Amino acid sequence: MPSDADLPDDVVTLQALLSEALASIVDRDREIERLKVQIDKLRRMHFGRKSEQLDRQLDQLETQLEDLATGQGAADVRRARARSPSSGVSVQAPKETLPPHLPREDRVLEPDSTCPKCGSAMRALGEDVSEQLARVTAIFKVIRTIRRKMACPSCGHIEQPPMPGQPIERSIAHPSLLADILVSKYADHIPLYRQTGIAAREGVRLDRATTARWVGQCEELCRPLTDSLRAYVMAATKIHADDTPIPVLAPGNKKTRTGRLWVYVRDDRRSACIEPAAVWFAYSPDRKGIHPQTHLAKFEGILQADAYAGYADLYLDGKIRP
Structure with missing residues (x-):
């Protein structure tokens, strides 16, 4: 997008540039819709005899769609900045329905109870609700299992709850960590060396050989x-x-x-x-x-x-x- 210094001075040329930009936006939006329709059609055909070829076609089309949608998003931000350069960027996005099964966290913004104009007490009038989809990043934490002991003063008997069973005995790996490693490796195709790198960014050292051994142990447990x-x-x-x-x-x-x-x-x-x-x-x-x-x-x-x-x-x- 040209800067203000690069724009011509005459109105006719500016109108031509604007018409050209609008036409480009319309063409891009049409291409995005066309790709979406084509991708949906290929997905319905996916389980035919030529599924490998369809996979490659889907990958190519989805890559094109991502590139066009990325350009569309960048253009949205530039237009929003051009409309109000001194304020924050506000992009009008298509309204999407969020899954109803997800938990909701309410953050209520209350106006002052006193009218800023006359000082009278304010009364409730209603509310507007907007929803955004958030993702809470998975975090590492240490779960401590504390088994307290009790002793009988009369007979000297000592009682202590047994240690809960673990998939891998005497291992530092909690079942949740093992499940995350397996899902990341086999469902999300994230190799172990990348998983250990992700953990290292959070200050957690996971030895690659150890995680590989955990994978083998879990595979045998699931046999x-x-x-x-x-x-x-x-x-x-x-x-x-x-x-x-x-x-x-x-x-x-x-x-x-x-x-x-x-x-x-x-x-x-x-x-x-x-x-x-x-x-x-x-x-x-x-x-x-x-x-x-x-x-x-x-x-x-x-x-x-x-x-x-x-x-x-x-x-x-x-x-x-x-």
């Missing part, structure tokens, strides 16, 4: 649950299978290699089945057919999958039908 989930999925008479490439950080050279994430879905709700749907994931370092053959070794029924050749051997004995 009965994942085994039960796998058994439930494979007990179905029909399952859906697919795989997707995922980048895996190769140790040592700071590069990535391509691994595979296999997904097996049990879901017959559209057939009026009342049994709950479930998904079981399995990782492999490559896409060899031995992996789905191992995963489905005990399965019998209908397998809905693509034409990947690695499934072919599964259909030979007739226990699994395409």
Whole structure:
């Protein structure tokens, strides 16, 4: 945006510049709406056979949308500053409905009870309520468990409550910290070295090797649950299978290699089945057919999958039908 010194002096040229700027804003807003519609359409198509290509298209479109929306936000602030350069920036944003399940924290602003004009007592007239979405940053804290002892003066018996059970005994890691590490690593794709860097900014030293050991311990603790989930999925008479490439950080050279994430879905709700749907994931370092053959070794029924050749051997004995 040109500064005041760069603007022309004649009104006609200024009007032309203004018309050009308004046209640019309208075009940008139209492009944003077009991208939103296209993204929504692709998301509805996401579960088709070409989901990997759709993922890439979605990523590209969402990046374009972010860039346009960022430019729109910067332009909003510049216009607000131009209207009232001496006051704070006030940008009129689209009204959005905030989720009703979130807790509300009221901050009440009361006017003075005495009229500043005549000194009379003021009476309540009403109120205006505005809401903004806030996020309270997660904080580290130390939870101290204090187990007090009691002694009987008559018989000398000493009583003390037992220590509450912990996922990892004699560890400094509270269950909440372990859950945050696992969710950050596997759901938000934040590797452990970045998590330790985030903690270091708050003055907390988390050793990367220690956090990695915690992850392994938690994985083993969750194994009965994942085994039960796998058994439930494979007990179905029909399952859906697919795989997707995922980048895996190769140790040592700071590069990535391509691994595979296999997904097996049990879901017959559209057939009026009342049994709950479930998904079981399995990782492999490559896409060899031995992996789905191992995963489905005990399965019998209908397998809905693509034409990947690695499934072919599964259909030979007739226990699994395409």
